[in-house]
Each structure stands twice: as structure tokens, then as C-alpha cells.
Amino acid sequence: MAEEVILLDFWSSPFGMRVRIALAEKGVEYEEREENLNNKSPLLLKMNPVHKQIPVLIHNGRPVCESMIIVQYIDDVWNDRAPLLPSDPYQRADARFWADYVDKKIYNIGKLVWISEGAVQKAAKRELLGCFKLLEKELGDKCFFGGDRLNIVDVALVPFYSWFYALEACGNFSIVAECPHLVAWAKRCMERPSVSKSLPDQYKVYTHLLELRREHVARLGAQLQAQQAQ
Amino acid sequence: MEEKGEVKLLGDWPSPFVIRARIALNIKSVDYDYIEQPVPPVSELLLKSNPVYKKIPVLLHHDKPICESLIIVQYIDEFWSSGPSILPSDPYERAIQHFWAAYVDDQWFRSLCRLAKSKGEEAKAAAIEQVKGGLLLLEEAFEKCSKLGKAFFGGDEIGYLDIALGSYLGWLRVNEKMNYLKLLDEAKTPGLAAWAHSFCAHNAVKSVMPEIDRLTEFAKARYGYQEPTLPTK
Numbered sequence: 001m002a003e004e005v006i007l008l009d010f011w012s013s014p015f016g017m018r019v020r021i022a023l024a025e026k027g028v029e030y031e032e033r034e035e036n037l038n039n040k041s042p043l044l045l046k047m048n049p050v051h052k053q054i055p056v057l058i059h060n061g062r063p064v065c066e067s068m069i070i071v072q073y074i075d076d077v078w079n080d081r082a083p084l085l086p087s088d089p090y091q092r093a094d095a096r097f098w099a100d101y102v103d104k105k106i107y108n109i110g111k112l113v114w115i116s117e118g119a120v121q122k123a124a125k126r127e128l129l130g131c132f133k134l135l136e137k138e139l140g141d142k143c144f145f146g147g148d149r150l151n152i153v154d155v156a157l158v159p160f161y162s163w164f165y166a167l168e169a170c171g172n173f174s175i176v177a178e179c180p181h182l183v184a185w186a187k188r189c190m191e192r193p194s195v196s197k198s199l200p201d202q203y204k205v206y207t208h209l210l211e212l213r214r215e216h217v218a219r220l221g222a223q224l225q226a227q228q229a230q
Numbered sequence: 231m232e233e234k235g236e237v238k239l240l241g242d243w244p245s246p247f248v249i250r251a252r253i254a255l256n257i258k259s260v261d262y263d264y265i266e267q268p269v270p271p272v273s274e275l276l277l278k279s280n281p282v283y284k285k286i287p288v289l290l291h292h293d294k295p296i297c298e299s300l301i302i303v304q305y306i307d308e309f310w311s312s313g314p315s316i317l318p319s320d321p322y323e324r325a326i327q328h329f330w331a332a333y334v335d336d337q338w339f340r341s342l343c344r345l346a347k348s349k350g351e352e353a354k355a356a357a358i359e360q361v362k363g364g365l366l367l368l369e370e371a372f373e374k375c376s377k378l379g380k381a382f383f384g385g386d387e388i389g390y391l392d393i394a395l396g397s398y399l400g401w402l403r404v405n406e407k408m409n410y411l412k413l414l415d416e417a418k419t420p421g422l423a424a425w426a427h428s429f430c431a432h433n434a435v436k437s438v439m440p441e442i443d444r445l446t447e448f449a450k451a452r453y454g455y456q457e458p459t460l461p462t463k
Contacts, residue, residue: 050333050367062322069328076321089308093296100298101282134282 005030006058008044010037012208014107014159015067016055017198021155022071024194026078068103071155084152095151098138102156105131110163114170114209115216125171132179139185150189158195161186165202166209237262238290240276242269244448246339246397247299248287249438253393254306256434258313300331303393317390327383330371331394338364339398345405346455354409361405361413368395369419376421381428388432396429403442404449408456 007023007030009016023030035044035054047056047063057064057073064073075084085092109131112124135157139145145153164175164186176183189195239255239262241248255262267276272284279288279295289296289305296305307316317324341364345357375383375391383391406413416423430439440448449455 059322064322064325064329066329066332069325069332072328073321073325076324089305090291090294090296092308093301093305096301096304097296097298100301 003028004058004060007032008035008041008047008054008056008058009033010035010054011200012162012205013054014162017159017162018067018155019055019057019070019074020198021150021158021194022074022084024198025082025084025150025155026074027081028074028078068099068152068156071152075152082149084146084150084155086146086151095145095153098135098145099152099156101131102135102153106157106160110160110167114163114166115213121171125173128167129173129175129178132175132182136179136181136185139181143188144185150192150194154189158186158189159199161190162199162202162205163209166206169206170209170213236292238265239263240265240267240279240286240288240290242267242286243440244400244445244452245286246401247285249397249400250299250393251287251289251302251306252438253388253397253434254303254316256438257316257388258306258310260306260310260313299397300335300390300394303390307390314387315389316384316393318384326371326375327390330368330375330383330391333364334368334391334395334398338368338395342398342401342405345409346401346449346453358409358411358413362415362418365414365419365422369422372421372425376425382425388429388434392425392429396426396435399426399430400440400442400445404446404455407442407446408449 005023005028007016007019009020009032011034020032033041033043035041037054040052044054044056045052047058048054048065051065053065055065055067055070057070059073059077064070071084085095106128109124109128113121113128116124138153144150145157164183167173168175190199237255237260239248239251241251241264243266252264265275267273267286269276269284269286276286276288277284279290280286280297283297285297287297287299287302289302291305291309296302303316317327338361341357341360345354345361348354348357371391372383375385377385380386382388383395388396402413414423414426429435446455
């Protein structure tokens with residue numbers, strides 16, 4: 001049966017990157033459709049009415065939403081190759097725990113590093129480095145979180161490598177100095193085409209995040225003015 | 231057959247997250263030691279078992295810890311695979327169950343917490359609208375998942391999404407009681423209203439759902455819940 005796989009995506013989204021990596025690891029052919037997040041397509045609104053967000057995987061007309069749920073789905077459907085989870089229930093639970101930890105922490109804390117300043121940014125930097133160090137400890141001597149292959153923890157985390165230049169530039173710190181093992185892990189991941197082809201250039205991401213920060217600061221300014229005028 | 235002591239659950243009776251693990255263990259008829267670990271303070275055992283979050287529930291299986299309620303539920307489903315299934319075998323149906331469980335945790339329960347903390351009529355009214363709006367969405371999801379008239383999101387039997395949402399029913403009832411209102415309305419969400427009764431009456435659930443009065447007293451003592459003044463006519 002011919003498979004139809006469409007990915008509604010946005011180039012700089014770490015969540016979209018997770019799905020790209022999973023599909024590439026499994027060798028699944030798909031059509032990538034770039035969304036304009038300021039003018040979302042009728043298809044996106046129909047396929048994800050609850051969150052109206054990318055990524056959305058549309059497999060034979062049926063939508064799957066939320067990046068780590070999509071990654072798990074891809075692993076379940078294309079289960080004859082490149083497993084993203086081990087078969088042992090305890091090891092699966094362990095991998096899910098760490099993928100969930102990445103999901104809970106890295107985006108929100110990382111965003112505070114590149115979007116805010118002063119005390120808020122300082123606290124976020126400290127917290128982010130704390131998370132990275134904990135993940136380094138979990139990685140240990142392994143090549144990847146999945147051992148000699150990528151697992152869902154690698155897939156969840158490595159997209160944030162595309163933020164590293166922006167984080168360092170905005171936060172004025174060096175991630176490689178603080179977390180050399182994590183950076184070495186990220187570089188090993190980037191040697192895999194499934195990862196290198198799924199992550200955009202770090203400098204391009206940096207200029208994009210700077211633009212988002214400018215818009216955010218402008219919005220805050222406008223809100224403050226509106227409040228003061230009242 | 232598990233030997234006594236092989237399976238332990240660190241929990242706290244008011245926690246919906248602990249209830250999830252207990253329901254899953256009951257579905258699989260697993261014998262386990264339940265160890266109350268009311269927090270605070272964080273015990274040595276809890277600190278050792280869950281150093282990252284220092285929270286219950288923690289399932290200890292042969293002394294190996296598994297943390298995070300829905301991860302525990304999946305582990306129970308996968309390890310005791312010969313018992314009744316908690317997640318469906320079809321990948322798409324599994325994805326749907328995961329999607330709505332994430333929605334319940336990330337959006338709907340937070341709206342319930344906002345209702346509990348809201349002060350003033352306007353804030354309360356807005357919070358109530360959000361909770362009810364979420365329940366309307368879940369009613370639609372229930373109609374699709376339960377496949378025409380079955381009792382549960384999982385079909386004939388309790389499944390993953392039933393456990394995820396059902397574990398919050400105690401707190402939902404507490405908020406209804408404290409605010410003199412009905413959130414789960416038979417008129418607006420008939421499927422969910424009936425489901426809630428079936429869920430709470432299920433053998434795997436009834437022994438672990440806390441009594442509403444006891445939970446209400448706990449909420450008052452721990453979180454300073456106060457009954458609002460009765461609306462004047």
C-alpha cells in the first residue's frame with residue numbers, strides 16, 4: 001500500500017527537527033510542508049484544532065500531533081528498523097523518563113536565556129547548565145543516550161544543539177567549557193546524516209531568534225505603554 | 231506470580247498521580263507493598279529513588295525505581311504484558327490516547343488548578359469557563375475513543391486515557407463542592423458524566439479513589455481552600 005506521509009513543519013522549530021530526525025533514521029520518505037506561523041494554513045488548523053501548532057505528521061490522511069508522540073508513533077509504525085527504544089521495559093521507562101525531562105526543561109529554560117536579560121537570564125543560564133550537566137551524567141561514557149544508536153532521548157535533545165550559538169551569544173557564556181561531553185555527543189550526532197540534514201545552521205537560527213527577541217521586547221514595550229496610559 | 235516485596239509503590243493518598251499507578255497495578259492484579267510517603271518532608275528513600283524530582287509516585291520493582299506517573303503506567307502495561315492491556319496495540323490509537331493524556335496533564339488540569347487558586351468573581355468565572363471548555367473537548371474525544379457507546383475511553387475496559395483523566399475526578403469533585411457548582415454537567419457532557427460514574431465504580435478504581443469529604447478537608451488544611459460566601463439572590 002502506498003504510504004502518504006506529510007509533515008507540517010517550520011524550519012527553526014526544535015520540535016519539527018525531532019520528527020525529521022526520526023523519519024530519516026527510519027528511511028521514511030515524506031513531503032515536508034513549511035508553515036507560515038503568522039498565517040497558519042487551513043490544513044494545519046484542521047489537522048491540529050486543539051493546539052494549532054507544528055509539527056503535525058499526516059499519515060495516510062490521519063494527523064498525529066505533539067513531537068514526542070509523533071516520534072513514538074513513527075517508532076511503532078516503522079518497527080522493523082532503527083528502533084528508537086530498547087525492548088526491555090525498564091530500559092524503555094528509563095529512556096522515556098529522560099526524554100520527558102528534556103521536554104519539560106530545555107525549551108522553556110533555553111528560551112529564557114535567549115529572550116530575557118538581567119537576573120532572569122542569569123538564573124535561566126544557571127538552570128540550563130544544571131540540566132545539561134545532569135544529562136551529561138546520564139550519558140556517561142556512552143556514544144549516544146541509546147548506546148551505539150540514537151534513541152528517543154537523543155532525538156528529543158539534539159535539536160537544541162541548533163540553539164547553542166544563540167544561547168552562547170545571548171547569554172555570554174561557553175557551553176563547551178561547561179559541558180564538553182554534551183557538546184562532543186552533539187557533534188557525534190551531527191555526523192549522522194539523519195541529524196545533520198534535519199538541523200538548520202546555528203547562525204541562521206541565531207539571527208532568527210534575535211528577531212523573535214526584538215518582537216518580544218517591542219510587544220512588552222507596547223503593553224507597558226498601554227498600561228501607563230490607563 | 232510476584233513475590234511479596236518485589237513491587238513497592240511510594241505514594242501519598244491525595245495524589246492523582248499515585249492513584250494512576252495504583253489503578254494500573256490493580257488492572258494487572260499485581261501484588262505490591264504500598265508505602266505512604268507524605269511530602270514534605272522528602273524521605274531518604276524518596277530522595278534516593280527519585281533524585282531528579284523528589285516526588286511521588288515512584289514504583290520500585292526489584293528495588294529499581296520508575297518515576298513519573300504515566301511512564302509508570304506504561305511500564306506496568308509492558309512488563310505485565312499477559313494481563314489486560316492498558317494501551318491499545320494499534321499505533322494510531324496509541325498516539326490518540328497519548329495526545330489526550332498530554333492535553334489533560336498540560337492544559338486541563340492546570341485550568342482546574344487555576345480555578346482552585348482564583349480569587350474574585352471575574353477570575354473565578356474565567357477559570358470555570360476554561361475548565362468547562364476543556365471538558366467539552368474531552369467529551370468529543372470520548373465519543374471518538376469509546377467507539378459508539380462503550381463505557382470507557384479504552385472501550386469495554388479501562389485504558390490509559392481513562393486512568394490519566396479519571397485520576398483527577400476526586401479533585402474535580404472537590405472544586406465543584408467548594409464552589410457550589412457543577413463542572414461535569416450531564417446536560418453538556420453526557421458521555422463524560424456517565425463515564426465518571428462507571429470509572430469510579432470500577433473494581434480497579436474504587437479502593438484507591440479518596441473520599442471527597444476527606445480530600446476536601448485535606449485541601450482546606452494544605453492549600454488553604456476556603457468555601458466562598460454563598461451567592462446572594
